[in-house]
Amino acid sequence: MQETSAAAVARADRAASAPISRRGPSAGRRLGRRLQPLAWVGPAAGLIIFAVIWPVYEMFHTSFQNISPIGIVLGSNGTANYKTLFHEPSFGSVVVRTIIWTVVVVTLTMAISLPLAQLFNQRFPGRRITRWALIAPWAASVMMTAIVFRWMLDPNSGVINLLLHQLGIVNGFNTNSSDWLGRPVAALAWMMAVAVFVSLPFTTYTLLAGLQSIPGDVYEAARVDGASKLGTYRLITLPLLRPAALIATLINLMNVFNSFPIIYEMTRGGPGYETSTTTVFMYILKQSNIGEAGAMSVVNFGIVIVIVIAFLRASRWKTEVN
Amino acid sequence: MAAVTVSTRASAATRAPRRLPSLSKALIAIAAYAVAVIFLLPYVEMIVTALRPQSELLERNYLPRHFAWSNFSTLWSTGLGRNIETSLEIAGGATILVLLVAIPAAYYSAKRKFRGRTIFLLLVLVTQMFQPTALVVGIYRQFNDLNMINSIWSLILVNAGFNLAFAIWILNAYFASIPKELEEAAMVDGTNRFGAMLRVVLPMAWPGVVTALIFTFIAAWNEFIVALTLTTNNATAPLTVALNSYIGEYQVDWQHLLGGSVVATIPVIILFAFIEGKVVGGLTAGSVK
Numbered sequence: 001m002q003e004t005s006a007a008a009v010a011r012a013d014r015a016a017s018a019p020i021s022r023r024g025p026s027a028g029r030r031l032g033r034r035l036q037p038l039a040w041v042g043p044a045a046g047l048i049i050f051a052v053i054w055p056v057y058e059m060f061h062t063s064f065q066n067i068s069p070i071g072i073v074l075g076s077n078g079t080a081n082y083k084t085l086f087h088e089p090s091f092g093s094v095v096v097r098t099i100i101w102t103v104v105v106v107t108l109t110m111a112i113s114l115p116l117a118q119l120f121n122q123r124f125p126g127r128r129i130t131r132w133a134l135i136a137p138w139a140a141s142v143m144m145t146a147i148v149f150r151w152m153l154d155p156n157s158g159v160i161n162l163l164l165h166q167l168g169i170v171n172g173f174n175t176n177s178s179d180w181l182g183r184p185v186a187a188l189a190w191m192m193a194v195a196v197f198v199s200l201p202f203t204t205y206t207l208l209a210g211l212q213s214i215p216g217d218v219y220e221a222a223r224v225d226g227a228s229k230l231g232t233y234r235l236i237t238l239p240l241l242r243p244a245a246l247i248a249t250l251i252n253l254m255n256v257f258n259s260f261p262i263i264y265e266m267t268r269g270g271p272g273y274e275t276s277t278t279t280v281f282m283y284i285l286k287q288s289n290i291g292e293a294g295a296m297s298v299v300n301f302g303i304v305i306v307i308v309i310a311f312l313r314a315s316r317w318k319t320e321v322n
Numbered sequence: 323m324a325a326v327t328v329s330t331r332a333s334a335a336t337r338a339p340r341r342l343p344s345l346s347k348a349l350i351a352i353a354a355y356a357v358a359v360i361f362l363l364p365y366v367e368m369i370v371t372a373l374r375p376q377s378e379l380l381e382r383n384y385l386p387r388h389f390a391w392s393n394f395s396t397l398w399s400t401g402l403g404r405n406i407e408t409s410l411e412i413a414g415g416a417t418i419l420v421l422l423v424a425i426p427a428a429y430y431s432a433k434r435k436f437r438g439r440t441i442f443l444l445l446v447l448v449t450q451m452f453q454p455t456a457l458v459v460g461i462y463r464q465f466n467d468l469n470m471i472n473s474i475w476s477l478i479l480v481n482a483g484f485n486l487a488f489a490i491w492i493l494n495a496y497f498a499s500i501p502k503e504l505e506e507a508a509m510v511d512g513t514n515r516f517g518a519m520l521r522v523v524l525p526m527a528w529p530g531v532v533t534a535l536i537f538t539f540i541a542a543w544n545e546f547i548v549a550l551t552l553t554t555n556n557a558t559a560p561l562t563v564a565l566n567s568y569i570g571e572y573q574v575d576w577q578h579l580l581g582g583s584v585v586a587t588i589p590v591i592i593l594f595a596f597i598e599g600k601v602v603g604g605l606t607a608g609s610v611k
Contacts, residue, residue, distance in 0.1 A: 051483020059460030
């Protein structure tokens, strides 16, 4: 392998300075050594600061500014944007809906993923192929999955309505009963179903990884001790699966709370704001009053930070990096 | 043949709780196939609708009587090719940028203790949990100030920034698992640290590099809200945004909307299948592998 010139220079340098290097490396080299991490890690840190941290600053800044609908900064606005936001007639119901949305979707996702992970942990012919089928909603754009669900719920010819009609649940096409997305409660229920659908693959895979990390001899020991099947599951599988389930829950909380494309594509948050969560509400506000949208995103960001802290504590990242 | 399978099964059996009798095994297989079909159905419907003739769009049947393959040529004539090009540029650009900055950072933080290492990894982990959605107002204001609305560079930078953490975590784990002696041997031979990383360590971490590459590409390809916010011209917007122009106030051009979705979705599902088993480790920051 060819010696690079930099290495050659460094070696020559070392040889030359050898007799006087008793007091340690020269100031210049010490500086070079101290700056070395910057050369390796600096670009990554710079990109994160530019693309992720700067918007955080801009968001806070915007929330205290008075900005006209066409985007001209008219000056500082104090806390007026926050006051306007909190006095929006829909604000309270949007917040409550966001909490219900997040809790219901994450709970259902976890509850369905656990048996799914158990199922795909079994050995059966064709397991690999079925596991590939499972990743489709994970790989596909959530926005496009939401669009195809909107089409399947079409009041005139959607296949879900077709099926429900044949089952006698929907009594007619182009009627109120087939127009699921036109009724806020029904629309929310269907959108929650879509949110669960797109969250299942990641969650199932995480729990599956958790199940596979449980050593086989633990089960062997339980069997030798005469533990029942149910007892083994309750006393061994579930407790050992807890870390994976906790991490999956927190990541899902973050994803579902931030979920925008499903609601945007299926109802645009309407009628009115009746199917909006706080992120959709923020996006709609952005079109008319960006300062107020800034205030909404600061509120959202507060919730994000709480979830991040919980994630940091649960992930035991320090032991991982050390 | 039989003897070989028995011996491999025996080692695998220690992982599974117990061997199942064949009837329940059959039931399990049937349940798993049913689940697999349910997960695929929406995408099958996507393809079926993309091929539905305009005259049969309002008909109530699961499958159309004819398939209109010409839908894809008319889709092409709406100018979607330009949007695919934009999406490719953004996803490709973001992927290259992520690999360029993530590889040295992941390598150095896996192999060396340095001042600020913990802070750096904390920054990475925190930003991994951030999503553009919550920050979209700030992102809009930032790129508005920088005069970069409608520039593909703004989308390359944002997509790279928000997917960097995944790449760093997955690569960090691979680099950390490669024994020090290998690089030291290369460095004794006169290669410097950067050369050792490129020639010795990187080839061994190749599965991690491929995972980071495919994951970043798909994430940027699928990204919606930032693209929606930072583009105002549908003709040159990325695919996810451009597809929305098929949704009108009173009418939706379903065949083309879902045809475009098929074109965007099928390749990424196939790509994802290659990295399927490795993604969880990166997303959970190594907590679950």
